[in-house]
Structure formats: structure tokens, C-alpha cells
Amino acid sequence: MPTPLTSLRIVFTGHKDHGKSTLIGFIRHGLRPGGDGPGEACAGMVYADVVDHLREERAGGLTLETAQTFVEAGARQYALIDVPGHRELIRNMLTGATQADAAVLVIAADEGLRFQTRRHVLLLSLLGFKSALVVINKMDLAGFSQARFDSLRAGAEKLLCANGIVPVATVPVSAAAGDNVLERSTRMPWYAAPPLFARITELALPVPPDSCGVRFPVQAVYRFDGETVVAGRLLTGKLGNGQTLTVYPGRQEVSVTGICRFPPDGRPAVAGESIGLTVDGSLPERGDVLACGSAPLHVTRRCRGRIVWLAEAPAAAGDKAVLRCATRVNEVVIREVEERFDSLRLRRIRDTGRLAQLDVGTVNLESRGRMVLEPFALTPGLGRFVLEQSGVCVAAGTVL
Amino acid sequence: MDRLDRLENESIYVIREAVQRHPRAAVLWSMGKDSTTLLWLCRKAFLGRVPFPVIHIDTSFKIPAMYEFRDRLTAEWVLNLTVRRNERALAAGMNPATHPTITCCHALKTTALKLAVDELGLNAVLLGIRRDEHGIRAKERYFSPRASDFLWHAGEQPPELWDLYASAEAADHQRIHPLLHFTEIDVWRYIGREGIPVNPLYFSQGGTRFRSIGCQPCCIPVTSTAASVEGIIAELETSTTAERAGRAQDKESSYTMQKLRSLGYM
Numbered sequence: 001m002p003t004p005l006t007s008l009r010i011v012f013t014g015h016k017d018h019g020k021s022t023l024i025g026f027i028r029h030g031l032r033p034g035g036d037g038p039g040e041a042c043a044g045m046v047y048a049d050v051v052d053h054l055r056e057e058r059a060g061g062l063t064l065e066t067a068q069t070f071v072e073a074g075a076r077q078y079a080l081i082d083v084p085g086h087r088e089l090i091r092n093m094l095t096g097a098t099q100a101d102a103a104v105l106v107i108a109a110d111e112g113l114r115f116q117t118r119r120h121v122l123l124l125s126l127l128g129f130k131s132a133l134v135v136i137n138k139m140d141l142a143g144f145s146q147a148r149f150d151s152l153r154a155g156a157e158k159l160l161c162a163n164g165i166v167p168v169a170t171v172p173v174s175a176a177a178g179d180n181v182l183e184r185s186t187r188m189p190w191y192a193a194p195p196l197f198a199r200i201t202e203l204a205l206p207v208p209p210d211s212c213g214v215r216f217p218v219q220a221v222y223r224f225d226g227e228t229v230v231a232g233r234l235l236t237g238k239l240g241n242g243q244t245l246t247v248y249p250g251r252q253e254v255s256v257t258g259i260c261r262f263p264p265d266g267r268p269a270v271a272g273e274s275i276g277l278t279v280d281g282s283l284p285e286r287g288d289v290l291a292c293g294s295a296p297l298h299v300t301r302r303c304r305g306r307i308v309w310l311a312e313a314p315a316a317a318g319d320k321a322v323l324r325c326a327t328r329v330n331e332v333v334i335r336e337v338e339e340r341f342d343s344l345r346l347r348r349i350r351d352t353g354r355l356a357q358l359d360v361g362t363v364n365l366e367s368r369g370r371m372v373l374e375p376f377a378l379t380p381g382l383g384r385f386v387l388e389q390s391g392v393c394v395a396a397g398t399v400l
Numbered sequence: 401m402d403r404l405d406r407l408e409n410e411s412i413y414v415i416r417e418a419v420q421r422h423p424r425a426a427v428l429w430s431m432g433k434d435s436t437t438l439l440w441l442c443r444k445a446f447l448g449r450v451p452f453p454v455i456h457i458d459t460s461f462k463i464p465a466m467y468e469f470r471d472r473l474t475a476e477w478v479l480n481l482t483v484r485r486n487e488r489a490l491a492a493g494m495n496p497a498t499h500p501t502i503t504c505c506h507a508l509k510t511t512a513l514k515l516a517v518d519e520l521g522l523n524a525v526l527l528g529i530r531r532d533e534h535g536i537r538a539k540e541r542y543f544s545p546r547a548s549d550f551l552w553h554a555g556e557q558p559p560e561l562w563d564l565y566a567s568a569e570a571a572d573h574q575r576i577h578p579l580l581h582f583t584e585i586d587v588w589r590y591i592g593r594e595g596i597p598v599n600p601l602y603f604s605q606g607g608t609r610f611r612s613i614g615c616q617p618c619c620i621p622v623t624s625t626a627a628s629v630e631g632i633i634a635e636l637e638t639s640t641t642a643e644r645a646g647r648a649q650d651k652e653s654s655y656t657m658q659k660l661r662s663l664g665y666m
Contacts, residue, residue, distance in 0.1 A: 053535030391569025
């Protein structure tokens with residue numbers, strides 16, 4: 001078997017008890033039996049146990065905490081990310097979803113679209129997912145009915161499209177028995193398209209955005225053996241010796257005199273690499289962003305963002321928080337809660353003034369210091385942020 | 401960027417973030433393949449050095465070849481090694497022959513780590529655990545805040561969003577897990593690619609090898625002819641047994657690892 005050259009991390013979302021863990025367990029067990037799973041295959045095996053490893057999870061038949069399991073197929077490795085489907089555990093769903101490159105939405109054929117189905121789709125949209133694969137699970141409980149499948153598919157497609165997410169395919173499965181998961185099922189002859197895992201292997205790989213030139217948030221400055229090294233991760237673009245960069249927010253210029261790695265190799269750096277730089281010019285510090293390219297970075301004291309509010313106490317105008325974006329930290333005030341999304345009816349509600357726990361909405365933030373941001377759609381790494389109060393995360397958001 | 405590069409660069413980011421945000425950090429080294437890979441990644445992050453203490457939690461029951469390997473690499477990589485033992489428990493006769501594994505692991509590893517965190521005044525401890533290693537570890541975060549009682553409340557962890565790891569100002573210290581996204585086979589592929597030194601115990605001698613190494617009485621070698629990194633990779637590609645199947649600790653009950661980890665085990 002060759003070393004897989006690429007990896008794809010996929011989050012399985014949807015309402016509680018719609019079969020996310022069972023589906024992941026079946027795929028993992030089918031492609032890689034044993035391992036860290038529940039042991040040898042046996043009759044009556046509970047596939048969900050592959051990812052539900054906590055005593056409380058197995059006893060209660062639910063997922064509490066996000067987990068990841070890994071399979072390899074062809075030239076790819078897949079990380080399958082399980083998340084809980086309960087309203088109370090949205091923070092764990094977000095933890096899993098923010099690690100993913102792609103998303104699957106699981107809907108049980110007997111229950112159909114439920115409240116957390118809608119909420120998860122709204123959150124996927126907030127987190128920037130542009131497409132999703134849909135699974136209509138538990139087809140056995142709907143008599144493997146094509147009519148039921150068609151109606152649920154239409155509902156799922158409408159929901160995704162309304163949230164700006166393209167449904168790439170919809171597959172009818174029964175995860176517990178493996179129908180249409182790894183292989184085509186004989187129990188749904190009306191379904192002629194590929195099974196779920198074949199659809200997963202067709203999902204596009206993540207591509208680093210490369211339209212706006214170099215973006216290099218400074219993580220730290222090291223002084224080793226008389227040499228000063230600016231450490232960070234290159235989000236976009238390419239970096240080599242002799243390149244001139246602008247340091248934001250101060251807008252002074254520096255030129256790159258070396259790309260530092262261990263062991264040293266002198267190669268230019270590509271997007272995604274954690275490297276060090278030696279520079280000529282005034283020294284940047286943590287939180288600065290080094291950039292070059294056609295579009296300048298936004299240095300601003302105000303920004304508009306879409307957030308999901310996680311704290312128990314509601315958010316309202318005047319609330320203070322610490323905004324963390326890449327390696328930069330700014331104290332901000334919520335100036336206005338512009339609108340709130342009603343995930344049940346897919347409506348936007350204006351003039352609400354506040355966001356309750358788990359509400360998604362649009363807010364205007366103001367900072368005392370200068371923020372260095374870009375719209376999430378342009379540079380995800382400089383357009384996603386968390387808000388903290390007393391060191392506790394109270395919101396996740398993206399810059400509009 | 402290929403996949404091993406992606407894994408490596410993500411780990412370096414986590415390590416740098418941990419040390420930048422928690423200046424009193426240290427890394428745990430058990431001399432196994434994972435924590436040795438973690439040390440290698442720390443050297444990459446800090447351009448050839450490990451600029452913080454390297455702690456070996458010594459139960460005193462490790463396989464002798466592990467101590468030899470430790471001393472060789474400490475000299476070669478110029479590590480600031482600190483060896484910590486729970487001397488009180490050892491003096492009182494704690495050992496794996498007379499005590500249940502869970503009791504012994506807790507006393508000689510978790511409690512020893514607790515003493516080290518206190519004595520060295522650490523606010524971050526880097527560990528080489530991986531999600532793929534055990535179903536309980538599959539639920540860990542990169543940054544895992546702990547109170548001074550060390551307890552880990554799986555299911556009640558703070559959210560970890562993208563790479564904006566939790567500040568957790570109220571925590572006593574953070575456990576940092578930079579290798580979380582590596583699988584066992586990834587670690588071996590990476591060791592092979594980078595030429596990272598590993599303990600000879602992992603290679604087959606007389607038809608057996610260790611797949612996971614720790615305390616001598618609690619680790620059983622597996623039947624194997626794999627005598628090189630390439631041989632191990634080929635073996636793992638077809639293996640269907642768990643990595644830690646040779647560990648006594650996981651055999652007592654399905655939930656031993658959960659119990660150990662909720663009490664602060666690494």
C-alpha cells in the first residue's frame with residue numbers, strides 16, 4: 001500500500017440519534033477492522049462503540065464528546081469526525097466541525113429534518129462550508145421507500161441551498177446493516193448511483209486560498225545564538241529570500257533575508273508551512289501580520305462579523321470581550337446586534353438587540369486597538385475569530 | 401504540500417503556540433516512538449533545540465534498553481532532562497507485581513507527574529498522545545486545561561475552535577497534545593522519512609518485537625518479523641490488532657483508560 005499523499009477530514013453532522021456514530025463505526029470497521037475499536041467483529045456488534053468510547057456514551061447510547069477515527073483508501077487518508085447531535089453539546093459539535101475540510105449531513109428517514117438538523121446546517125454555513133454530502137439514514141425504518149427518500153432529499157436540498165451550501169449528492173443508507181455505505185445495497189434497487197463511501201472519495205481536497213498574495217501572522221520572535229527569528233505559519237502565497245513584506249498594522253517594510261527550518265534547507269516556503277524568517281528592517285512582534293500582494297490588509301477598529309453565541313448569559317450591545325484572530329488579540333465591544341437567524345424558519349430577524357445562547361447572528365464590533373482582519377471568504381485564517389470573556393470562549397465567528 | 405508535511409506543520413504550530421502562551425512549559429518523554437517524535441518536532445519548532453525541560457516520569461520499572469536510549473539521545477540532542485519519580489510510593493513498595501495496574505499507573509505515573517508540575521511550577525505540559533491510539537484519547541483536545549486536582553472531565557471540555565486554542569485562564573496548567581492528528585502508521589512513516597532515532601526494542605529480535613513500550617512487567621512483545629522501520633510500516637498496513645493490545649493496563653476493563661485519564665493520566 002502506498003503512503004497516502006493527501007488527507008481529508010470529514011465531519012458527520014445532524015440531529016441526535018440519526019446515526020452519525022453508527023455510520024462512522026461501520027465505515028471504520030469495514031475498511032480497518034479491529035484497531036482501537038471495540039475489538040473483534042462479532043454478531044450484534046454496536047458500530048457506534050467505535051467512536052463512543054466513554055462509559056456514559058455507551059450506557060446512554062449517545063455521543064457526548066467529538067472523536068476522530070482514521071481510515072485509508074487509495075491515495076487518501078480520511079479522518080472521520082463524529083460530533084454530538086444534542087442541543088446542549090453544540091460546543092463539541094463546533095469543536096469537531098472547525099477541524100473539518102468537508103461535511104456530511106445525516107438525516108434519519110423515520111424522523112426527517114429535526115431542529116438540530118437545521119441548526120447544524122446553519123452552523124456549517126457560519127463556519128464557511130460551501131458544500132455537503134447528504135445521507136438519508138435508517139432507510140430500513142422507512143421500508144426502503146423511494147418516495148420517502150425523494151421527499152427527504154428535496155427537504156434537505158432546500159435547507160442546504162437556503163444556507164448557501166451546495167448538496168453534492170444524497171445517498172439512502174441503512175448504517176446499522178451497511179446498506180449503500182461501502183457497497184451498493186440490493187434492498188434499494190431504485191437507487192442506481194454510487195454508495196456513500198464512493199461519494200466520500202469523490203469529495204474535493206482543501207485548497208489553500210492563493211488569490212491575495214502572502215499572509216504570514218507572526219506567532220513569536222525567537223532569539224537563538226545571536227540570531228533573531230520571526231516564527232509563524234504562512235497562510236497563503238509563497239515566501240523566499242529577498243522578498244519585501246509590509247508589517248501590519250504598522251505598515252513598515254521589511255525584507256526577508258532567510259527562511260529558517262531545522263535542518264536548514266534554504267527552500268522557499270509554501271502555504272501551510274510553519275517556518276521562521278530572518279528579516280532586515282524593524283522587527284515585527286506577535287500579532288502582527290506580514291503581507292504582500294495586490295490587495296492590502298484591512299487595518300480597522302470596526303468589523304462586522306457573524307457569530308454563534310455560546311455563553312449562558314445573552315449577548316447585547318455594550319458587552320465587552322477579547323477577540324482572538326490568528327495570533328492577534330484585541331479588546332472589543334459589541335456595538336450592535338444587527339440581526340439574528342431563526343434556524344427553524346430560516347428567517348432573519350432584525351432589531352432583536354440580543355443573542356441568546358446558541359443564537360447565530362450578525363454583530364458590529366469595535367476595538368480600541370487596531371485589528372488586522374480579512375473577510376473569511378478571502379483568507380479564512382484571518383477571517384475567523386473567537387470571543388472570550390475572562391479567558392472563556394463565548395462565541396465563534398467569521399468576518400463578513 | 402503532502403500529507404506528512406501537513407501533519408508536521410500543524411504539530412509545529414501547536415508546539416509554538418503552547419510555548420508562546422505558556423512560558424513555563426515542559427515536554428514529557430517516555431522514550432517511546434511518539435514522545436521521541438514529539439521531541440524531534442520540538443527541535444523543528446525551535447530550529448534545532450528544545451528550549452525547555454524534558455521530563456522523564458520514571459516508574460523505575462522501564463525496560464533497561466529504554467534507559468540506555470534515554471541517556472544516548474539526551475547527550476546527542478543536548479536535552480535539559482529532568483527525571484522524576486514518586487519516591488514515596490516506591491519506598492512504600494508500589495510495584496506492578498503486587499498492585500493492580502490502575503493503582504500502580506496512577507501512583508507511579510500520574511502522581512509523579514503531579515509532583516513534577518508542582519515542583520517545576522509548570523503551566524503547560526506537552527505530551528505525545530494520539531487520537532488513533534485509544535478511543536478515549538480520540539476525544540482529547542490539542543489544549544486541555546486541567547485544575548490542580550488534574551481531573552479530566554471528558555464531555556465537559558471547553559470548545560476548541562479552529563487553531564484558536566482555549567485560553568483557560570482559570571486552569572492550573574494545560575496539557576498540550578501536538579501529535580493528536582498522527583496515526584500509528586503516520587508516526588512510523590514520519591520516523592522513516594525524517595530518520596528519527598527509535599529504540600531498538602521496536603524491531604524484531606527472535607520473532608517478537610514491542611509495538612508499544614513502557615514498564616517491563618506490563619508490556620508484552622508481539623509476534624513479528626519486522627526488523628526495520630519499513631518492515632513495521634508494511635506490518636501495520638495489514639494489522640487488525642490494537643496498538644496497545646500488549647498493554648496490561650487496557651485489559652483489566654474496557655474503561656480502565658477512561659478511569660486513568662479522568663484522574664489525570666497521560
